[in-house]
Structure formats: C-alpha cells, structure tokens
Amino acid sequence: MARGTTLVKLLDLYRAECRLSFNPAHNAQDRDRQVAHIQRTQDWLWEDFDWPLLRVERTLNLQDGQRYYDFPADMHIDRISKAEVFYDAAYCLLKPGIDAEHYTAYNSDLDERQWPPQRWRISEDEQVEIWPIPDGSANLTTLEGTVKFTGIKNLSPLVADTDRADLDDRLIILFCAAEYLAASGAKDANLKLDQANKRYAKLRGAQMPRKRFSMFGVGQPQDRPKRIPFAVYNKTT
Template identity: 55%
Template structure:
C-alpha cells in the first residue's frame, strides 16, 4: 500500500483527481476544506477496517497493589483486542469484564491481592483496571509479571504539510475527491476506483483460515494456584 505520503502530496493528488489547479495560490480559499476532506476520509477508513499495520503490542509492568494503569495517549483504548499476562514464563489471556462476583472473591476496594490477574475493564480517565490487584511486582529481565496489550493505535496528526498519512494514500485522496465533488463525472470515477481498491486491499489483508490435521500445542509449565478467597498475610 502507498502509505506515508505527506499532506501536501495528498492535496496535489486530490486536486489532480478533481482536475483543479495544482498551484497552491489558486487553492487558498478551499485548502482548509480539502484538508478536512482528507482528514475525515482517513478517519473513516481507520474506523471501517482493522488495518494490520496499525496493530501495536505494548508491555506494562504490574505493581503490587496497583490496579489502574495508563496505556499511552497514542493507544486507542476502545480498540483493544486482547490483554495477556506473563505468568510462569507463558503469556496467558486476561478476560474482559469485571463484575460483582469478582469483587466478592477479591475486593479491590479493600486492597485484597492475588495472582495472576484474571480480568480487565476500561476504567475512568482512559485507564485499564485489572483484577485482582496483583500481589507482586513485574520483573523487567524476563517480563514475568508484565501484562501485554494488543490493539489498534490512533492515527497520527494530518495537519502540517509534512505530516504523513497512516493509511493507503490512494484510498484517501480518491474517496476525498468523491466527497468533494459528489454527482460529477470526476467524483463518480474517483468513487468507483476507490471502492475497487478498498475491496482489493481488504481481501488481501483478511487472514485466510488454515487447517492443521496433526500437531499438538506447546506444553505449559504449572501455574501458581489461584486463591479463591482472600486471606490477609497475618492470619
């Protein structure tokens, strides 16, 4: 895919599709509108499909007793795909959702701790809450006690002339041209090309199911026992 084009180059391509002048001075009055079309088009495409190249993996150290974690401003919290925790040398799934039954087993408000973390949810202030509160600190050397977040990152700004697009440039300026000139021959032609390209890219990027006749999974080491009811260390 033709990613990484600058905003000024996207504008040139958009104006070419619209059969408009490429002289920036001739586009002063419509430049802001053209930029807005490009920005909104990229945002729509970002929401429309899970683009594999925007998938990121981030590791965060668990701290004993801490249950709320910031995951970074460029990580889109609403597009988290999975969370895993490193336990016994293996990345194990942490399931979404924390409800009253979980708090009854290990009350976060009472600082009841256990291991490993089993659940997560989106909390206030764009943070991740994990349950139960961990009872140990993660270690950087082997990432034991770290949790990994997998998801889709946010788009980078597309404001300055040298800002670069995150998605396919042809899709962006073709769809922007179609929105800029709806009903015209140029707009209809751009829309047709954009739809064909989007369908092709989605087909190429959609994983194909694979079938294995034989084989077994990796043997996992024994896990720490999950304590069903909290007992203070002094008892």
C-alpha cells in the same frame, strides 16, 4: 501508490482527482478545507476496519497494590483486541470485564490482593483496571507481571506538509474525490466511488489472513496452545 505519503503530496493528488488547480495561490483560501477533508476520510477508514498493518503491542508493568494504570498514549483504548499477562514463563490471557461476582471474590475497594491477575476493564476515566489487585510488582528481568496489550494504534498527525498518511494514499483520495465530485454535481462521482470501493475491498482482502491447508492433513501447522490460568493461588513471600 503507497502508504506514508506526505500531506503536501496528498494535496496534489486530491486536486488532480477533483480537477482543481495546482496553483498554490488558487488553493490558498481552500487549503484548510482540503486538509480537513483528507484527515476526516483517513479517520473514517481507520475506524471502519481493524487494519492489521496498524496493529501494535504495548506493555505495562504491574505494581504491588496498584489497581489502575495509564494506557499507552499511541494505542486507542477502544481498539484493544487482546490483553495478556506474563505469568509462569508464558503470556496468559487476561479476560475482559470485571463484575460484581469478581469483586465478591476479591474486593478491590477493600484492597484485597491476589496473584496472578485474571481480568481487566476500562475504567470511567479511561485507565485500565486490573483484577485482582496484584500483590507483587513486575520483574523486569523475567517479565513476570508484565501486561501486553494488542490493538490498533492511533493515526499519526496529518497537519504539517511533511506529515505522512498511515493508510493507502490512493484509497484516501478516491473517497475524497467521490464525495467532492458528488457535492459539486459531477457526472463521474459514482465512477470515483466505484473505484474507491473496489480499492477498499482489494486492500481489505489483502490484509485478511489466508487460510492454509494441506492435502491429507500432512504438514498442518502446530500452533502452541495458549496457557490460561484457571485459578489463583496465594503468593508466598
């Protein structure tokens, strides 16, 4: 079993696990419910765990005097794990949250601008607010002023027969079958649920990074330290 399984194949797997007829005519009246059940189960699995296989990076370019920015459409704004700005030839952390103390230093309502940006937050209309308001625009050649977001991408559509699931097909179907069989009073519903939970635990474990170590401290990986701006400066013109 694997990821990227088409919806029509998922329906076949669903019917097999739930002991339903494979005859399309027998499922014509129930197909929409079956599709909705598969969609809902994948949605739940997507929300329940930050799947590394769905982690993506998206960028936006800062503009002189622009406070709010539209967020990339294929990344969920509530699933951002990190934001960075390219400044001084390296990506530096943008801290989350903008509070009154920050507006006291540089009041965005008064269009007070500064460089480099230091913080970000989600605005009430689900745009991204950058603070301080940048006093310059991104340089597409040097990448200076490019903001990079790391997070979990939205699920792909799962509506047409040829649409493909983003998560493991066996995992999705086992949870679907466990719920369906429990609702129908089947005696093996708990068995299906146990199988689903075991597969979920296995897949989650495989997605988690393994800790590395070396005997006597020899050959330990040397990670490049993050460069984080500690103060702002007045950008010269």
